[in-house]
Ligand SMILES: Nc1ncnc2c1ncn2[C@@H]1O[C@H](COP(=O)(O)OP(=O)(O)OP(=O)(O)O)[C@@H](O)[C@H]1O
């Protein structure tokens with residue numbers, strides 16, 4: 550099963566690209582499903598077909614589905630959902646509000662990941678195209694499997710054990726409900742499934758994230774952060790699609806000015822994602838709705854090649870730590886070693902190797918650490934950061 554995940558800032562064209570890709574994939578007779586993980590579903594609007602929480606057949610080899618978190622939770626996470634809403638209700642949150650409050654922002658993505666894992670197991674699809682909500686912080690939820698694993702290893706096993714002993718006495722005295730054994734069973738099941746999701750997400754032979762940007766400064770900045778976090782969580786980013794590029798035929802003072810600005814920003818895209826394959830899509834004079842226009846979009850992006858092809862499989866950026874030092878490893882195979890210049894300012898790493906210029910947003914854990922040294926050998930740049938200064942007052946008390 551091939552999974553393609555389109556992500557990017559609000560309004561850049563994720564839904565259009567996801568539906569275009571799905572349509573073109575179905576046309577090549579891949580059994581394809583497009584899944585919307587954006588609570589404000591618009592996948593059906595782009596395809597001009599009403600979709601729902603279950604797969605809907607759109608045309609031969611093409612299905613569409615819009616994830617409904619509440620429904621999925623009721624169906625598959627019943628115990629967790631029930632317990633959390635009871636817990637909130639016991640703290641004075643109105644019952645009906647509590648049921649909604651359990652669904653935190655970005656949960657659609659998590660729900661969709663579990664769906665993905667199910668589809669992978671069942672094996673009925675060749676291609677899954679995911680249309681996600683705007684990046685911002687929801688992307689960090691891709692680390693959810695890791696976080697859940699941590700909780701499970703450090704906390705939940707212990708908690709379950711303690712509760713087994715304490716429930717008969719404590720349960721009667723407190724107003725706060727205690728989680729049942731079934732709650733822990735559900736969590737354990739989720740944990741196992743998330744371990745599969747984790748593997749699936751990092752498997753560049755099957756999964757790719759495609760970043761959608763517009764040639765605009767703010768869009769680029771947000772997408773750089775997304776790219777950094779995807780790299781940090783070892784999720785393969787395969788391509789950057791630059792949407793809404795003004796064609797040279799766009800005339801008039803106003804458009805000329807915008808086009809000049811776009812040229813500057815296209816250069817910034819090059820500096821931000823230079824190692825990724827890049828595709829450009831023109832700014833069309835109308836919305837991209839319905840099969841015909843979507844297929845034209847797909848053709849403008851992929852030409853005659855299969856849009857489900859893995860266009861790049863390498864991992865050009867890695868963040869890692871050794872001892873108290875943090876490192877960034879960047880593969881820059883085309884750069885020539887002349888004067889190497891590396892510096893960090895705030896959360897940005899600036900790199901110059903000969904003619905090659907690159908700037909990269911650093912993860913929060915790196916921000917404001919000075920660069921200790923940088924080496925460039927065999928096309929690989931390794932940047933080492935100074936260790937974090939020891940926090941004031943962190944010395945142990947005698
Ligand atoms: N290249 C383009 N030229 C003209 N219009 C476009 C282009 N790409 C997308 N659009 C239009 O822009 C609007 C927003 O696109 P789309 O819904 O695909 O963005 P999105 O990234 O999914 O937005 P959201 O973040 O809200 O989910 C739609 O009306 C779409 O038809």
Ligand SMILES: [Mg+2]
Nearest residue numbers: 563564587591
């Ligand atoms: Mg959308």
